[in-house]
Amino acid sequence: MKMFPLLSQSYSRCLPLILTALLGAAAAPPAGAAPKTGKAALDYTGEYVNFGQWSEVGAFLDEMVAKHGFERAALEELLSKVRYVDSAIELIRPAPPGKPKNWRAYSERFIEPVRINAGVAFWNQHQDALARAESVYGVPAEIIVGIIGVETVYGRNTGRFRVLDALTTLAFSYPESPNRAARMAFFRAELESALLFARHSGVDPLSLLGSYAGAVGLPQFMPSSIMKFALDFDGDGQIDLRASPADAIGSVANFLVRHGWQREPGRALAYPVTVSPNRAWEGYIGQGLEAKYREDELLAAGVAPRAPLPQDTLFGLVDLQNGSEPTEYWLGTRNFFAITQYNRSYFYAMSVVELGRAVRLSRGAR
Secondary structure (H helix, E strand, C coil): CCCCCCCCHHHHHCHHHHHHHHHCCCCCCCCCCCCCCCCCCCCCCCEECCHHHCHHHHHHHHHHHHHHCCCHHHHHHHHCCCEECHHHHHHHCCCCCCCCCEHHHHHHCCCCHHHHHHHHHHHHHCHHHHHHHHHHHCCCHHHHHHHHHHHHCCCCCCCCEEHHHHHHHHHHHCCCCCCHHHHHHHHHHHHHHHHHHHHHHCCCHHHCEECCCCCECCCCECHHHHHHHCCCCCCCCCCCCCCCHHHHHHHHHHHHHHCCCCCCCCCCCEEEEEECCCCHHHHHCCCCCCCCECHHHHHHCCEEECCCCCCCCCEEEEEEEECCEEEEEEEECHHHHHHHCCCCCHHHHHHHHHHHHHHHHHHHCC
């Protein structure tokens, strides 16, 4: 039985290298990251729960045995050491209903002096890798810098949760929400990937460290994303998203290209617009994370660009709500929506764009 039947043969050969992304084996982790020994204090105190007695967990173990040939007794022994992480539940819990969204309050968490200054230092230190990623993939350095800055402040905050604790907790005890079943299925799939990673590399699954949601390294890739999109961009023969900024840079660029990014040098990702009082444009809001409308369609619906738009380009109408203040409206391009595949949020994508631009301008002014 092939361990990773969905992977190409060449990619399967590099899976031992991918595991270093989870373990940080190549070098000392960046500031704020847990040492690869796993001996640093964790970000939580896990609570013992006998997951093995949960019927849903039992069904998952049965599937791992049948699908991947795991030994049931070994999985049960492993689960006896996994801890329930209440803090992961609290951190991932949806915001209370009715709380107004506020783009400006959200963006101020990311477009601020500490993160901008750290971004300038990161760009200066890794400008060769950023330039190479831009040349190879067509993703501007400022977008890669924006993503890594929003995700982990350039490696300072990569997380110290045991990945298995976080994923097991969220896979089987996700908080109540309208999409609870889908989210639990997502985390079960990530738990499956984490167990496969560990078996393939022969390491203790409990040594894998990451965020409260199980994401790893400077770019915060989930285990399945490491398998699909991570790259050895520094050419040292291994993939290490925790200790190799170059690997993180190349992997982010590869992720975006694999999610629809197209080479469009010098073109903005989003364009500010005004909307007419007749509200005919409302039907274009919330129509999926993609650019699929022509300029003439949007103009006819009362969307008015504040500056000329590029020709022969499709757009999506983006609303950035500001609490009690007026909503901002933008037209996002296909590259803007490629960023939303990293995190399915207009706020996130616009924060990436604005942080990257702020870092570029600050760097150029020095």
